[in-house]
Amino acid sequence: MxxxxxxxxxxxxxxxxxxxxxxxxxxxxxxxxGPPPPVVVASAVTANPDNVLAAVVTARARFADSVAVGYGLAGAALDSATPAVTTLANSAAVPLFGLAPETRYTLRVVAYGGGQVAGGDTLTLTTGALPAELPRYVASGSDPSPGYVVFAAALYGLVIDNTGRVVWYHRFLNGPGLNFEAEPTGRYYARPPTPDRTDLEPWVEIDPLGNVTRTFGCAGGLQPRFHDLIAELDGSYWVMCDEMRTMDLSGLGGVANAQVMGTVVQHISSAGELLFRWSPFDHFDITDLDPASRTGANVNWTHGNSLDLDSDGNLIVSFRSLSEITKIDTRTGAVLWRMGGLKNQFTFQDAGALAFSFQHGVRLTAPDHLLLLDNLGDPSGSRAERYEYDAPLRTARQTGSYGSSPAVT
Missing domain, CATH: 1.20.5 (Single alpha-helices involved in coiled-coils or other helix-helix interfaces)
Structure with missing residues (x-):
């Protein structure tokens, strides 16, 4: 050796x-x-250019599986905190929402890892002023509902709390259209108008930081309606679409070449595959519409303006022109029942006539319970109304009615 x-x-x-x-x-x-304690290596806060009530804190942290941000008014305790965000490659971006305008804040990153906690350096942020054209609101009443209200106003999509304070907003170049809504996906949705009213106007999906994350529309080249949408967690969505057909209505008090618009409902996958299609041209009659509304060259036959999924997976759709709420089987497309309008199948208890007319915003609040905006059931003013119904017995009963003072129609 x-x-x-x-x-x-x-x-x-x-x-x-x-x-x-x-x-x-x-x-x-x-x-x-044991595992080493987490260490916040660096952190910074950046104001959100889309919304002065939001900001983003970026952090780099070693030995951390997640980070959060504690924050509060400058000179006071850090009495608020964001949800924790998982780190990726030792980094994370933590959004802050619902800040007050023109306010100075103190912030600090908190890192979590191996059952241990570590804090970063103190940061400061001063929020800007709200846009001068942003609408302002004041809420009143003795018993406000918890949570927030999401809606469109002028050029903005807005979120307000039950005091009327604006807590989030996004400005659209031409406004969001008539509808702006939040969905369980954690995103906001709108169908903003384009300068060319003859082109297809898609829906847009917006994340809480104001970034457009997706645009989408109807299959078959149909125009998406701006009234309502259901976005599902798997990326699919239910959407209403305008379908136009030429019909001879001369024998029904109309014109020979009437352009009749009906509301088609589609379910489309995240990949754009058409999963379900329902058309009123296959299930309704033109005579379901009031005769006075079908005399012109252009007939707004159904005017679908809201849709919701029932607990059994079937659709509840509001057709304003028909003053009707319809339940549709999402497997076969069959009409399961019709409430209101000329083809009403329900007896409205404690009411001398049909209880709603030209309604909007129909929502299921519980099985067999509806909430809607009744536009013209009471000619003196529009009202929010609650209904309880029994589908097998075909009975419905109004359980609540709420109007403004003075009345608004």
Whole structure:
């Protein structure tokens, strides 16, 4: 054996012996090294250019699985905190929402890892003023509902709390259209108008920081309606679409080449595949519409303006022109029942006539319970109304009615 080889072998044996002794001591003492504590390496806060009531805190943290941000008014305790955000490659971006305008805040990143917590440096942020053209609101009443209200106003999509304070907004170049809504996906949706009214106007999906994350519309080249949408967690969506057909209505008090518009309902996958299609041209009659509304060259036959999914997976759709709420089987397309309008199948209890007319915003608040905006059921003013119904017995009963003072139609 070469002399140097013998020396190397001896050193290796000696190192192994030392390692075994060290391991034995560690095992004997019952001590095992724990994970290192998290360390916030760097952090910064940036105002959101889309919305002065929001900001983003970026952080780099070692040995951390997630980070959050504690914040409060400058000079006061950090009495608010964001949800924790998972780190990726030792970095994370944490959004802050619902800040007050023209206010100075103190912030601090908190890192979590291995059952331990570490804080970063103190940051400061001063929010800007709200846009001068942003609408302002004041809420009144003795029993406001919890939560927030999401709606469109002028050029903005808005979120207000139950005091009327604007807590989030997004400005659209041409406004959001008549509808702006939040969905369980955590995103906002609108169908803003384009300068060319003859082109297809898609829906847009917007994240809470104001970024457009998706645009989409109807299958078959149909125009998406701006009234309502259901966005599902798997990326699919239910959408209403305008379908135009030429019909001869001369024998029904109309014109020979009437352009009749009906509301088609589609369910479309995240990949753009058409999963379900329902058309009133296959299930309704033109005579379901009041005769006075079908005399012109252009007939707004159904005017679908809201849709909701029932607990059984079937659709509840509001057709304003028909003053009707319809339940549709989402497997077969069959009409399950019709409430209101000329083809009403329900008896309205405690009411001398049909209880709603030209309604909007129909929503299921619980099984067999509806909430809607009744536009013209009471000619003196529009009202929000609640209904309880029994589908097998075909009965409905108004359980609540709420109007403004003075009345608004």
């Amino acid at each position: 070469h002399p140097s080889g013998g020396r190397d072998a001896g050193r290796a044996v000696a190192r192994a012996a030392v390692l075994l002794v060290a391991m034995g001591c560690s095992i004997d003492d019952g001590v095992r090294p």
